Amino acid sequence: MLYLCYILIKTETMATLAKYMVQGRLEAGCDEAGRGPLAGPVTAAAVILPPDFDNDIINDSKQLTERKREMLRPVIEHKALAWAVAMVWPEEIDRINILNASILAMHRALDQLSVKPEHILVDGNRFRSWNDVPYTTIVKGDGKMLSIAAASILAKTHRDEYMLRIAQDFPQYGWAKNKGYPTKDHYAAIEQYGITPYHRKSFTLIHRQLSLF
Numbered sequence: 525m526l527y528l529c530y531i532l533i534k535t536e537t538m539a540t541l542a543k544y545m546v547q548g549r550l551e552a553g554c555d556e557a558g559r560g561p562l563a564g565p566v567t568a569a570a571v572i573l574p575p576d577f578d579n580d581i582i583n584d585s586k587q588l589t590e591r592k593r594e595m596l597r598p599v600i601e602h603k604a605l606a607w608a609v610a611m612v613w614p615e616e617i618d619r620i621n622i623l624n625a626s627i628l629a630m631h632r633a634l635d636q637l638s639v640k641p642e643h644i645l646v647d648g649n650r651f652r653s654w655n656d657v658p659y660t661t662i663v664k665g666d667g668k669m670l671s672i673a674a675a676s677i678l679a680k681t682h683r684d685e686y687m688l689r690i691a692q693d694f695p696q697y698g699w700a701k702n703k704g705y706p707t708k709d710h711y712a713a714i715e716q717y718g719i720t721p722y723h724r725k726s727f728t729l730i731h732r733q734l735s736l737f
Contacts (some may be wrong), residue, residue, distance in 0.1 A: 539644035553671025561704035
C-alpha cells in the first residue's frame with residue numbers, strides 16, 4: 525500500500541529538502557497547523573526521520589494537494605523513527621493566546637515521542653526550550669527541512685481529520701470544507717446560528733462587513 529501511494533505521487537512535482545542540519549544527529553522536526561481558524565484546535569506534530577529516509581515528494585503541507593498529503597501521511601508514520609501529534613483546545617487558546625498555544629502543542633507532541641531527540645528544528649521564529657534540548661527556529665522551515673515538512677503534513681492531516689469529525693455535529697458551519705478557517709460562509713453561519721464550544725472566543729468571530737448589515 526505504501527509503495528502504491530509512492531508510485532501514484534511519483535509523477536508529481538518533486539521537492540528537494542535538506543535531510544538534516546547536522547549529519548548523524550537525532551533531529552526532531554516540529555510544525556503546527558491551525559493558528560488562523562475561528563474554530564477547532566491548534567495541532568502540532570514532531571517527527572524524527574531515520575538517516576536513510578528519502579522522499580522527494582514531501583514538502584510544506586501548504587504546497588501539497590489534500591490528496592498528496594493523505595497519501596504521504598502513512599508513509600511518514602510508517603517510516604519515521606518516532607512521530608507524535610498533539611492538540612491544544614479552543615478554551616486553552618482563549619486563555620493563553622494562539623502563539624503560546626502553538627508552542628504548547630509542539631511541546632505536547634515532543635512529550636509523546638518514543639525517542640528523545642538531540643536537537644529540535646522548529647518552523648517559524650518563535651519557540652521555548654523543551655526539556656533543555658537545543659533547538660533551531662527556521663523561518664519557512666517546512667519548505668527547507670524534510671523533518672519539518674513531514675511534521676507539517678502530519679499536523680495538517682490530523683487536524684483536518686478531527687475537523688471532519690466534529691463537522692458531522694455542526695454541519696451548518698461548513699467545517700468539512702473550510703476546516704474552521706475564516707471564510708465568508710463561516711462568518712455568515714456564526715451570524716445566523718451563534719458560536720459552538722469549538723469556537724475560539726478570543727478571536728474576532730463577527731466579520732466587520734457582515735456586522736454592518
